[in-house]
Amino acid sequence: MPASTSGDSTDPRASTRDDLAYVPLWLRVGAGWSWRLLVVGAAVVGLWTFGSKLGQIVVPVLLAVLIASGMSPMTAWLQRKGAPRWLGALASLLVLVLVVSGLLALVGAQIASQWQQLSTTATTGFSEVLEWLATGPLRISEAQVNDWIRQMVSAVEDSRDQIATWAATAGSGIGSFFAGLVTTLFVAFFFLKDGRRITGAFAKVLPGYALATISPAVSGGWTALTHYVRAAVAVAAIDGVGAGLGALILGSNLWLAIMALTFVCSFVPILGAMIAGTVAVVVVLVTLGPIKAVIMLVVFVAVMGVESHLLQPLLLGRAVEIHPLLVLLGITAGAILAGIAGAFFAIPLIAFVSGCIRSADPDPGPETPGRRLPNLHDLQLPTRGRRPDDVQGP
Secondary structure (H helix, E strand, O other): OOOOOOOOOOOHHHHHHHHHHOOOHHHHHHHHHHHHHHHHHHHHHHHHHHHHHOHHHHHHHHHHHHHHHHHHHHHHHHHHOOOOHHHHHHHHHHHHHHHHHHHHHHHHHHHHHOHHHHHHHHHHHHHHHHHHHHHOOOOOOHHHHHHHHHHHHHHHHHOHHHHHHHHHHHHHHHHHHHHHHHHHHHHHHHHHHHHHHHHHHHHHHOOHHHHHHHHHHHHHHHHHHHHHHHHHHHHHHHHHHHHHHHHHHHOOOOHHHHHHHHHHHOOOOOHHHHHHHHHHHHHHHHHHOHHHHHHHHHHHHHHHHHHHHHHHHHHHHHHHOOOHHHHHHHHHHHHHHHHHHHHHHHHHHHHHHHHHHHHOOOOOOOOOOOOOOOOOOOOOOOOOOOOHHHOOOO
16 A cells, blocks of 8 residues: 655655656766766776886786787697696796797897998998098088097087986886896796686685676687787787898898897887887998988888788787777877887787677676686686686686
């Protein structure tokens, strides 16, 4: 029987419904989206501020995640062959370190083997430049060149303290780089070795309904991240082959070193291309002359242009199933917000988030006993109430 009400009392629920009747649907939907986006934006800003304070930890951890996603297939293969988890993780990282070190050693060995020719050619080239300055259209005498050299030496001597400060800063940066590299390798090792336990710890504290929703989302994000790493390796390989073939066609004996250096540097956005291109052009200038150096510069610019406007949008965009325009905008936004590190991690982050969104279950329904978070190295995780080592597959 409905409750009696006095003349001035009303049902609060009916009042709320009456109020909503005067608010257009588009405004209610827009308001709902707005406050939710504000909450998400505040959370992102908070994480960004916190991460910027701990950059020396956050960057190695993020890099370790990328390494773990790329080396997880090898680790899983070694485990299927009977190797212990720790041995598979260690062997995978050793292979990665040996490959990168071997490529860098190849660059150094080729340059060392050609050093005498490089120094002789450089001296000859410098003399030819001086002769061209004196006899060419500029008509610059040797006395003027010597005066410029003396001014440069004097400027260097006057800036001795500033140069020492720069050298100290560079030394500190190099030390921080190697410290971060060691941290990255250690973290990647534990991700590959104990990924099941790490994700299992999160699964134990999440409620069942949340785990049923998060599990497919994180699984899709991890898969997209793995595909991104494979596509990034393919893009770097194409860059290296393009630059190396250009140097080979021009007649450079160091084409293999240029190829290896370009491949390694292609993983570092912006700065990597500048370093590899500068080294390639200088090597060709010293060994083959200015005309072929200009041609090598054009080749390198063309290779980097193909990478930026074709390979990254198409290969990376197709690998992570995101639009090429979003790839370009993501790299640009990351570079603006956080420089080289932002450009490097922008697309992996977009790949992971887009994979999570595509794979998220909007209506997971009741808790399913078999739901679990993906493993960091083989997408395996225990179900509730079981030890990590009890589960053999997702």
